[in-house]
Amino acid sequence: MGFDWHGADDYLVAEPEKALVDCLYLASRKGRNFKYFPEMDMKQLKTRSIKHWVDLIKNERIRKAVLVSLALTPIFRLRTY
Helix, strand or coil, X not given: CCEEEECCCCEEEECHHHXXXXXXXXXXXXXXXXXXXXXXXXXXXXXXXXXXXXXXXXXXXXXXXXXHHHHHCHHHHCCCC
């Protein structure tokens, strides 16, 4: 689903993989390149889930930009989808 319910007030929070792809998607739309996310523990991310979210991006140019940004993220240089 990409979201989990949290807190006593039941609010939705994006799963880390979706949050990362969302951030890279928005950055590609604004022409910014983010390569460093100190607040995220990249080692805990599920690459299969990230690939799922990237595959849902319909615009090919944006999808490629997100993939390039992921490739520049240090932890993803060591892994394959």
